[in-house]
Amino acid sequence: MLPHPALPQDLTEQVLEFPDNFLLIDLCGEHDRNLAAIEVKLGVQILRRGNRLAVVGDEAQARAGAQVLMALYQRLETGRSVEAGDIDRELRMGPSEQGTGTLPGDQMEMFRGATGDRVEIKTRRKLVEPRTAAQKAYVRALFDHEMAFGIGPAGTGKTYLAVAVGVSMLIGGQVDKIVLSRPAVEAGERLGFLPGDMKDKVDPYMQPLYDALADFLPGKQVAKLIEDKQI
The missing domain is CATH 3.30.1370.10 (K Homology domain, type 1)
Structure with missing residues (x-):
């Protein structure tokens, strides 16, 4: 020019x-x-x-x-x-x-080059793309195997990507239900002294999972899926 x-x-x-x-x-x-x-x-x-x-x-x-x-x-x-x-x-x-x-x-x-090495996770609200080779391998493992373990330091996207894959498989009909599980009692902690029922006690530990769900699904749909026991 x-x-x-x-x-x-x-x-x-x-x-x-x-x-x-x-x-x-x-x-x-x-x-x-x-x-x-x-x-x-x-x-x-x-x-x-x-x-x-x-x-x-x-x-x-x-x-x-x-x-x-x-x-x-x-x-x-x-x-x-x-x-x-x-x-x-x-x-x-x-x-x-x-x-x-x-x-x-x-x-x-x-x-518009070749995208053969691209790994994408389609959800209702956004398209998620793992950024690193390790994240891509992790996502492929989540899609390809019934059980996959992701080990790594905090802040590397393990929980976020796992929830994204779960949502993608749920809306794609590959699974019927998402089960959210998290170690609620860390070393040396006790839940008995916390106020409320078990759900109230555990919810703060589950917040990162709920936050991820809100990124991938409309709020009303999340509430409906939880109400219907699909999540």
Whole structure:
């Protein structure tokens, strides 16, 4: 693409057009924070003009910024969300791994690469995609085996992904019921002194599971499934 007439000779402008304004809003993020993250990492400026984004910088960085934006937009088109980690991953991949097609003519096709290694979990509210190789192996094991164990440090997505797989299999008719189980009594703890019945005592320990369910199913449906003893 030729440099913009108003730009210094060492800068170019990559202009991208996005057909879905609602997805464009998600792409930009709250208060354009996603755009700001890309600007800081690549040293470019991203200008918003209606349903278009213009990436201004030196040729290599402007092209890299445009490629990152299109990769994230295509992610949104498939029903997935864009989080800070997704932006960092696209930036780490670098232009050489993202393709070298022309922009904007091939801007959509250049990111529709092979998805054979992609693992996706479809739920009512969102499409969940494990991010790491270990998470992908874990999800495959959950789908392929009657019993699977996930061992790892806290905060690595074990509970969240397990609930996602359970919901996916329930709405897909592969299972009839989801049983939520969690070690309610940690080492040295006792439940007897806590107020309420057993459900009241255990519910705080189950909250992470309920929070995950709320991410994958509408609230009324969760309540109905619990009432019907399907969860």
